[in-house]
Amino acid sequence: MSELSASVWDLLTDALEAYRDSPAAAEWLGYHMTRFFEPLRIAVTGPARCGKSTVVNAIVGEQIAPVQAAGVQVLTWYSGGDEPAATVYAADDSAHEVPVEHGGGRLGLDLGRWRHGEISRIAVRWPAACLDRATLIDTPADAAAGDEADAVVHLVRNVDDAALEPLYAAQDSPVARAAPVGTVLVLCRADEIGAGRADALSSARLIARRHDRDPRLAGLCQQVLAVAGQIGYAGRTLTDQEYAQLRDLAAADRPALEELLLSADRFLRPGADTVVGAGARRMLLDRFGLAGVRLATALVRGGCRTARSLSRELVRRSGLDDLRESIDQDLIGRAEVLKARSALLAVERLLATHPRPQARPIAGRLEQVLASAHDFRELRVLTALRTGRVPLPADLAAEAHRLLGGEGTGVAERLAVDHPATEARLRAAAAEALVRWQEQATNPVFGRQQRLAAAAVVRTCEGMLARLTT
Amino acid sequence: MSAPPWLDLLDETIRVCGTRGRPDLAERLRQRRTRLLEGTLRVLVVGAPRHGKSQLINALVNAPVCAVGDGVTTLIPTVIRYGATPAAEMVAASTGERVPMPVEQVAASVGGRVGAPGRPAYVRAEVAIPRQLLAPGLVLVDTPGIDDPGSPRARPAFAALGQADAALVVAEATHEPTASELDLLRRVASACPTMTLVLTKTDLAPDWRQVLARTRDRLARAGLPVRVVAVSAALRQRAARAGALGQLAQESGQAAQLNAESGFPDLVRHLQRDLVGQVEVLAGRTVAAATRAALAELAAPLRAELSARGSARAGEPELQLAQRRLNALRRRSTRWQNVLSDEIADLVADVEYDLRDRTRTILRRVDEIFDTADPLQVWDSFAEWLEENLSLAAERNFAWLIERAEWIAKAIAVHFPPDQPGIYPESTFEVPRDLFDAVTRPPQPAFERFTPTQKIHSGLRGSYGGVLMAGLITSLAGMPVINAISLGVGGLFGTRSLRDESQARLKRRQAAAKAAAQRHVDDFFLKFGKDSKDIARRVQRRLRDHFSAVTEELQESILSSARAARQAVDRDAAELSRDLEQLDALQRQAQALAGRGALAVA
Structure with a gap:
């Protein structure tokens, strides 16, 4: 347990002591103490129809979230099992099981006897590697992630003030402001940008980078x-049969x-000029979307000769790789900090x-x-450096x-010491x-912000040295 | 061309808005009137951001006039109308100045990066292009997206809708309308009576036909009988390119086919037939909606006031206030009457005591004087002194009376509202003319005088006894009865008796003088005391009369103000009802106009 986790845990136990006589408070703290050691909870939030369930499926790589449920959206938790x-x-x-x-x-739930409004949430356990490390929460449209989630993947179709309101709202407490955010903002349905052109995804990526x-x-x-959740998911689960169909399409x-x-109508037209059957085309369209089919055929024509390479390329272009990496590094990699943040928020x-008293x-x-x-x-x-708010020379940065x-x-990894990382080498580095x-922290050329950033690095180095020495 | 039927109603409503102190409403309607008389049809394109509003317009007019592009959003409205030659102007935000700009650069100036900070430098762009579609007066307005219909950010958009003749609401064909899109439709319907829902991006949506059918069904169920059209801007633009490139019959045939697939011919027909073709009907409908909205806004405060009056039973507060003030006045008047009678009783007692005290001092002084002085010699000067002292006492006493009376008047005035004019009596009493008649010079009593005859007689009577007594004794010694000794004793006795007699007489005179002075002072006390008691009583009467009059005056003023309030209330209520009736009549006219419009459209 790191220093931070230990002090937060102590805080939780002391708070439990102080609130021993209040059953509600004790229950609340007990819940958060249990949660402290559970896997990270990542909520996928966003407005209606922005592809939350599709993104959940794409992250897991299996169709576990019911896409296009008939108007009924229920808070659903997906955890490993x-x-x-x-x-x-x-x-x-x-x-109720x-x-x-x-x-x-594919996951199918028999919710026959439940009516809308009777269910407060569904907890699904599913054997998947990524669910063992983090619990995903698929939220109804426009619902706030609330206190239940430690981290948030927020989907927006458009980065404007209205779309960002939930994020501003989540910053509304001293702890939330002091602790770093565990939010990844996703410009979703990226494939529909530019009316579904084949280069829509790179365009979307440029826009995202600008916002970043x-x-x-x-x-x-x-x-x-x-x-582009749909393309990413389809790419991740691309079958050989689908690849063959796409290849046949691209051969024209x-x-x-x-x-x-040109349009979904034309693509589905029964007498269309192609070797691929109408039924297969319909399935392709449902899986990839028109933009996805356009992209896939363009990729096949551009040199993807195997299902594997097409799959890899689709996943990469859809931005799903970036998202998974970001979840791994920015969220799961920081699980301890984010857990501590949730616990501190709970105590606050x-x-x-x-x-x-x-x-x-x-x-x-x-x-x-x-x-x-x-x-x-x-x-x-880190965030300040990455966004360029605190500029440092490139090598120093x-x-x-x-x-x-x-x-x-x-x-x-921090010290970039190659294998074998003996203690002596680490200490020296x-x-x-x-x-x-330490020199940089007092560098007269730097401004205050830059010196503060350097001081933070000094403190990190000291921490590492202290850990290595003991 | 005869005046359209709605013009009178609109003018009358504008006039009413002006007289009712709502120049803002009047101004809005006047703008409306100008637009309507221009014969143009203003169609606003609204919808959530990134749903293809600008694409829709560009595809409709086949020109890149609106801001489209990845990550680009429309920041300010673009107004597109017919013009024989392409021209564009930007309207500056601060000055309202119009800056000419080449048409192809407008889109870049209107658009901006999504979420980019800062305010745009222009408020709107106006573009004129030579397109047959726009020629009959159709004006298309591209608007910034409405992300949340309920938020304050959406307000300018709805205000603009109020000035539009029709609205094209844009949504995506990929899914049925969401709750927020339905909300937007409802709000648009209330702001603009004529609207059409356009589902865009049918090229990307495999199931757009089902979505279209379900959307129609859903809107019908939601009570929004809106026409729904599905289009694909991408196909239309593709068709336009093919048509422009292809000179061959096959190519233009393909273009026509693409155009048909895009769904735009339907939309264009709808615009031409149902909107441009019905411009008069729509104008009527628009006027009906606008006037009804304005009239409702005018009537709302009147109605609220009237119902507030009705529930408070007209003017009751004023009457209650008057009643409260009357009660207060009554309580005050018993209080001041008590004060008056108490004070006057005290005054009478005090004045009498004061007068008695003063006269007793004078009498003591009189006794002292006449213990020694011979009234016969001093009477005249004494009488003068007494008169002087009595008049002094009377004056002092009277001055004191006046002072006390003034003080009483003040003590009573405290019980009245301080701002009441004429609260102090001009004079508290009148001085009786014969007030100081009580002070007179005491008449001289008849004093016993000691005349020379009496003196001789008295001396002789004394000396006779002495002569006889001494003569008898000396006759024993052989001397004659009348001899020197007996004569000497006789003389002594005579002198003595003369002195005694004179002393006794002086005493009698002094007693008489004292008695006379006493009587005189008593007379004065009686008379002056009576007078001052009378004055006090008169003061009491006078103060009572004065303050009763003041009370009555107050009461009258309270009652009359209550009556006035009551009358004003009645008059106001009548006026309000009359105003409301006038508004209702206009409202009925607007209703009739709307009914005609609906019939004509159906």
Whole structure:
């Protein structure tokens, strides 16, 4: 357990002591103490029809979230498990196991006897590697992630004030402002940009990158990504048969193919000029979308000779790779910090709603943890460096990024010590970095922000040295 | 061309808005009137951002006039109308100045990057292009997207809708309308009576036909009988390119086919037949909607006031206030009457005591004087002194009376509202003319005088006894009865008796003088005391009369103000009802106009 986790855990136990006589408060704290050791919870939020379920499916790589449920959207949790299973929590909080159909990477739930409004949430357990490391929460349209989630993947179709409102709202507490955000902003349905042109995805990626550098967004999210969930999911689960069909489609001469892919209607037209049957075309369209078919055929023509390479290329272009990497690195990689953040938020909330004299020292401790948590500071500086809010010379910026854990939070990764990373080598590298950055922290050329960033790096180096020495 | 039927109604409503103190409403309607008389048909294209509003317009007019592109959004409205030659102007935000600009650059100036900070430098762009579609007066307006229909950001868009004749609401054909899109439709319907839902991007949506059918069904169920058209801007633009490139019959045939697939011919027909073709009907409908909205806004405060009056039973507050003030006045008047009678009783007692005290001092002084002085010699000067002292006492006493009376008047005035004019009596009493008649010079009593005859007689009577007594004794000694000794004793006795007699007489005179002075002072006390008591009583009467009059005056003023309030209330209510009736009559006319419009469209 890291220093931060330990101090947050102590805070939780002390708070439990202070609130021992209040059953509600004790239950709340108990819940958060259990949660502290559970896998990270990542909520996928966003407005209606922006592809939340598709993104969940694309992340897991299997169709577990019901896409296009007929108007009924229920809060659904997906966590890892040995066997597929599902539990429905009714409005009165009673739990009911429901039968699960599974096969071919699809989840089917028999919710026959439940009516809309009776279900408060569904908990699905599904054997998938990524679900073991993090629990995904698929939220109804426009629902806030709330306190339940430690991190958020927020989907928007358009980066404007209205779309960002939920993110601003989530910043509405001292803890939330002090601790770094666990939010990844996703420009969703990227394939529909530019009326579904084949280059829509690269265009979307450019837009996302531009927003990523926007200082206004820096405090709201870790990263901005463009993701085409449907193409990503289809790419991840591309079958050989589908590849063969796409290859056949692409084999047609260019004007004919263009003509065919002009609109969904034309593509589905029974007498269309292609060797691929109408039924197969319909399935392709449902799986990839018109933009996806356009992209896939263009890729096949451009040189993807195997199903594997096409799959890889589709996933890469859809932005799904970036998203998964971001979830791995920015969210799961920071699970400990994000968990600590959730726990601190829980304690802050408790202190605000149930103030009492015995809890006053707890409030003081909470502030102390916030102020001294170096992990929080590291993340803030990292974000500032990445967005260019604090400009450093390129080589220094790269080193600072590495030392602060931007490429991995292990000591060896931070210090860039190759294998074998013996303790002696690590210590030497850490000491060297410390001296170098101590100079930077007092560099007269730098402004205040830059010196503060350098000081944060110094503190990181000191921490590593201390850990190595003991 | 005869005046359209709606013109009178609109003018009358504008006039009413002006007289009712709502120049803003009047101005809005006047703008409306100008637009309507221009004979143009203003069609606003609204919808959520990134749903293809600008694409729709560009495809409709076959020109890249609106801002489209990846990550680009429309920041300010673009107004597109007919013009024989292409021309464009930007309207500056601060000055309203119009800046000419080449048509092909307008889109770049109107659009901006999504989420880019800063305010645009222009408020709108106006573009004129030579297109047959626009020739009959159709004006298309591209608007910034409405992301959340309920948010304040959407307000300018709805305000603009109020000035439009029709609205094209844009949604995507990939899915049925979401809750927020239905909300937008409902809000648009309330702001603009004529609207059409356009589903865009049918080229990307495999199931757009089902979506279209379900959307129609859903809108019908939601009570929004809106015409729904599905289009694909991409196909239309493709068709336009093919048509422009292809000179061959086959190519233009293909273009026509693409155009048909794009769904735009339907939309164009709808615009031409149902909107441009029905411009008069639509104008009527628009006027009906606009006037009804304005009239409703005018009537709302009147109605609220009237119902508030009705529930408070007209003017009751004023009457209650008057009643409260009357009660207060009554309480005050008993209080001041008590004060008056108490004070006057005290005054009478005090004045009497004062007068008695003063006269007793004078009498003591009189006794002292006449213990020694011979009234015969001093009477005249004494009488003068007494008169002087009595008049002094009377004056002092009277001055004190006046002072006390003034003080009483003030003490009573405290019980009246301080701002009441004429609260102090001009004079508290009148001085009786014979007030100081009580002070007179005491008449001289008849004093016993000691005349020389009496003196001789008295001396002789004394000396006779002495002569006889001494003569008898000396006759024993052989001397004659009348001898020197007896004569000497006789003389002594005579002198003595003369002195005694004179002393006794002086005493009697002094007693008489004292008695006379006493009587005189008593007379004065009686008379002056009576007078001053009378004055006090008169003061009491006078103060009572004065303050009763003041009270009555107050009461009258309260009652009359209550009556006035009541009358004003009645008059206001009548006026309000009359105003409302006038508005209702206009409202009925608008209703009739709307009914005619609906019939004509059906």
